Amino acid sequence: MNHLPQLLRKTPLAILLITWFVSCQSVNTDQALTVQLDNLEKHIQVLSSDEYMGRMPFTEGETKTLAYLSEQFTALGLTPGNAGSFEQGVPLKSVTTQANPQMEVRTGQVSHVFEGLKDYVLWTQRVGESLNVDDAELVFAGFGIVAPEYGWDDYQNLDVEGKIVLVLVNDPGFGSDDPAFFKGNTMTYYGRWTYKYEEAARQGALGCLVIHNTIPAGYGFNVVQNSWNTTKLYLDAKDGSEPNLSVEGWVSYPMATKLFELAGYNDRELLAKARSREFSPIPLGLRARTDMEVAVAYNTSNNLIATIPGATRPDEYIVYTAHWDHLGIGKPDERGDSIYNGALDNASGTAALLEIARSFAESSEKPDRTVVFLAVTAEEQGLLGSAHYAQNPVFPLEKTVANINMDGINPYGRMRDMELVGMGQSELEDLAAEELEKEGRYVAPESNPSAGFYFRSDHFNFAKKGVPALYMGTGIDHVEKGKVFGKELADNYVAQYYHKSSDEYDPDRWNLEGAVEDVGIYYRVGRRLAFSDHWPAWKDGSEFKAQRKK
Incomplete structure (x- = not known):
């Protein structure tokens, strides 16, 4: 659309620092959190660059991606999550x-x-x-x-x-x-x-x-x-x-x-x-x-796991997930571009994982529960990295309080809503609704519930094992242009960018102001759980409730 680049023109980075106040009755620590747009942008630019070759497992793109994420985890002072290593091998055929x-x-x-x-x-x-x-x-x-x-x-x-x-x-x-x-x-x-x-x-x-x-x-x-x-x-x-x-x-x-x-x-x-x-x-x-x-043929890819150990209940876990992989190099498009960069899917979610990790790491007090940052492989091949973790959990699933998954972060500017995928599944969605309401925003049901999107990203492997899992998407109620225009943006992404070589970071097309706000919601939901003794439950009617009881 001809008006898209102008609408999504990036605001100068120097003035884009969004600050939220954490107002949760169970949290009496750090009163302020800053999620920084320039950090999100930097991580997305790096991970979706041509140098990373589309982040396909078993390629040089995987090697570069794992090195970058490990370097970022180390710089934040996070603890390696798997017996002294950030890596968890994922054997694949x-x-x-x-x-x-x-x-x-x-x-x-x-x-x-x-x-x-x-x-x-x-x-x-x-x-x-x-x-x-x-x-x-x-x-x-x-x-x-x-x-x-x-x-x-x-x-x-x-x-x-x-x-x-x-x-x-x-x-x-x-x-x-x-x-x-x-x-x-x-x-x-x-x-x-x-x-x-x-x-x-x-x-x-x-x-x-x-x-x-x-x-x-x-x-x-x-x-x-x-x-x-x-x-x-x-x-x-x-x-x-x-x-x-x-x-x-x-x-x-x-x-x-x-x-x-x-x-x-x-x-x-x-x-x-x-x-x-x-x-x-x-x-x-x-x-x-x-x-x-x-x-x-057989090979091994890797999940990456980093933690911030809990201060009083270190054997209870909040797990954030994002998949680092994409589709690699494929058929050239009409421009001759053969690199499937995966900027939105899912360099953006991986960038959010890093930024939330930074927010927890720089907090003046450490969480009561252990917070886990899990970057998984082979999501595009069938949610395989998260499936391997769920089958071989580093931290016991019966002690895992919740999973918060990020797969695609809003590139369209500020939205009044966030889309809740799988509405009616667990109490996590109620926490998300409360945090959005504090910002004058609201939860919207998913626009296409018959498509089964709740079963199509990495949180699903936690849900199958009974761990309450939250997955949200970009809303469509655009602050400046409203719902019709927001729906056009979403439809345009599917038609023009989803799983195509055109999914690249473009500062003239992307506006990360809304992404900063959405990442803040993910952070605050996890923070409420990390500084409390609450165990969110599955709701009646959820097909995963019985598994949690087991």
Whole structure:
């Protein structure tokens, strides 16, 4: 937009120092905090520079990034968080799949051949030179959900050993407009495609294929097609503790319709049945045949962990997270630029992590609880760094009070609101609302709750383990131009910059005044917990509440 650079023109750094007063009844220390714009800008400029090559794991960009973050942690006087080291190794495996361009599906004497990429996308986490699918039975398992709290079990009385389950995207609540039915149009974790694979693996299935549908998925089949015959990173669970499917993937809606037709069913009839608690899985009488060539390589990336030890309750922890990685070097754009700098995603969040660490470190009194600053790797590859930490926590998760995650910090100037992702999950959002209210600001619900953004950043791996987790996004109620203009800015970022080489720091386009205010909110929420004995709880209706009780 032609007016964007002028609106977001940067104010001179010399006058940009925003000061807040910490007014919390449980905090009687440091009365003032300064979050400095020039610090945020410096860190973003460095981490998103071409020199850092897009911060891809296993590249020189990772080496430079880890060195910079370690240097900053050391300069702040932070304590290395992992047995005298800032680093926590994250063992990963790189799996490259070459799927057969055809899949034959037959029933009796009738068969149909589907085309890879056009009709389906397949991959595997299994290690081996090849993987054959030879007459595997197909079963329709509804939404592929087992959710006792909703009285829901799509796998009831079904033995899936050696079989491939077909499941619907999202969850049964989508389109119901009934917030008591799952969560209505707000996606639960059960609606995430990653959950579908996890549950199918727990059930012992050979494979799981998610039926794509653009509206409940929130994106077109072209997004799924980007995974055709690509290389994917996974955590390397050498002990085999994590169950994996032999076949993971998606099928297009037209392919699913054809499969149902071959089986003698009407697709609308099956979809209606799948929305009922009385649904039982349906063997389709179909058998599939295809294969994949598989290549695997192993390597280790790193999370970085720094702490400020608590003064009175050092064995209770507040964990701040931000992912340091991005997409590295890829296909050149129309300008010939091939470096995916990831300035907003997530050099900005990493810069906020450093600035919050500085604010705690320079405080005149140390917190009661230990504050942890965790910069995680491989978020862009599937939240892998935070998943490894959650599976191998340096600090006990049952002693972890909360996680506050930062993934993309406001570059658009001052906003009246901050978007709360996953509203209704935990009491952390109430603390955030209180801190925003002190500044004359407010919490806004996420604009697209059906997209499941609560499950798409690093806080989610803490939530899965029962640790209350807060994730907020940039608001749209622009102080000068209002909500319509703020929405235009957000939409423009997705269209022009998200996961593109154009995501660079540009002082003529960025305005970090709003970022300074938002970082202050993250700081003050964590500070309230760090200087108190309060344990925030999950709210009723959260799918993670039961895990915390365990």
